[in-house]
Amino acid sequence: GAVVSQHPSRVICKSGTSVKIECRSLDFQATTMFWYRQFPKQSLMLMATSNEGSKATYEQGVEKDKFLINHASLTLSTLTVTSAHPEDSSFYICSASRRGSGGAGVPEQYFGPGTRLTVT
Amino acid sequence: GQSLEQPSEVTAVEGAIVQINCTYQTSGFYGLSWYQQHDGGAPTFLSYNGLDGLEETGRFSSFLSRSDSYGYLLLQELQMKDSASYFCAVDSNYQLIWGAGTKLIIKP
Numbered sequence: 001g002a003v004v005s006q007h008p009s010r011v012i013c014k015s016g017t018s019v020k021i022e023c024r025s026l027d028f029q030a031t032t033m034f035w036y037r038q039f040p041k042q043s044l045m046l047m048a049t050s051n052e053g054s055k056a057t058y059e060q061g062v063e064k065d066k067f068l069i070n071h072a073s074l075t076l077s078t079l080t081v082t083s084a085h086p087e088d089s090s091f092y093i094c095s096a097s098r099r100g101s102g103g104a105g106v107p108e109q110y111f112g113p114g115t116r117l118t119v120t
Numbered sequence: 121g122q123s124l125e126q127p128s129e130v131t132a133v134e135g136a137i138v139q140i141n142c143t144y145q146t147s148g149f150y151g152l153s154w155y156q157q158h159d160g161g162a163p164t165f166l167s168y169n170g171l172d173g174l175e176e177t178g179r180f181s182s183f184l185s186r187s188d189s190y191g192y193l194l195l196q197e198l199q200m201k202d203s204a205s206y207f208c209a210v211d212s213n214y215q216l217i218w219g220a221g222t223k224l225i226i227k228p
Contacts (some may be wrong), residue, residue: 044207044218093162111155111162111163111165112162112164120227
């Protein structure tokens with residue numbers, strides 16, 4: 001199987017500080033990584049798409065200067081929430097994508113376990 | 121605009137069969153995926169339909185009709201552990217467009 005890890009799993013920080021979340025694909029190379037956030041009882045909302053070696057593409061309404069994404073390698077992407085505020089408290093989930101090995105090349109997307117951020 | 125519609129909640133009895141429908145309207149379409157999410161966890165991939173028809177994986181099956189922009193997830197022999205939220209998502213060229221999720225409640 002394909003495993004995606006996230007670190008930390010949970011973080012509590014004070015308002016105004018910055019938090020970095022790491023997303024790693026452990027046993028495969030991910031050409032594309034995605035960052036989502038999820039508020040309670042709501043669907044995942046895509047924040048940005050990250051391709052290795054290039055700038056991330058942010059969704060409308062997501063502040064790129066606040067949510068810094070770095071995709072340094074085919075197995076690591078980081079999301080830094082800068083100057084966090086209580087409204088940034090959320091569940092942040094990354095996923096890594098690869099095309100399957102089957103003939104149809106079915107796209108496979110594997111999710112990390114998520115990081116629960118609480119800003120006090 | 122782009123949208124996916126699925127019921128917000130479905131209730132079923134343990135051992136029964138339940139179908140969760142998903143209709144979509146998107147600018148690009150490569151396939152329909154289904155994900156399961158337990159409370160507090162990340163979504164896990166269940167199935168993918170790129171072509172019309174039925175895909176079966178154990179107790180779970182997924183169906184797609186591209187001409188109708190419609191798909192469904194079928195869960196058989198329901199178990200209490202299947203209680204979760206189920207999301208359909210359209211694969212639009214490496215990006216997933218998500219539905220709002222269906223909460224499946226299973227009663228003994």
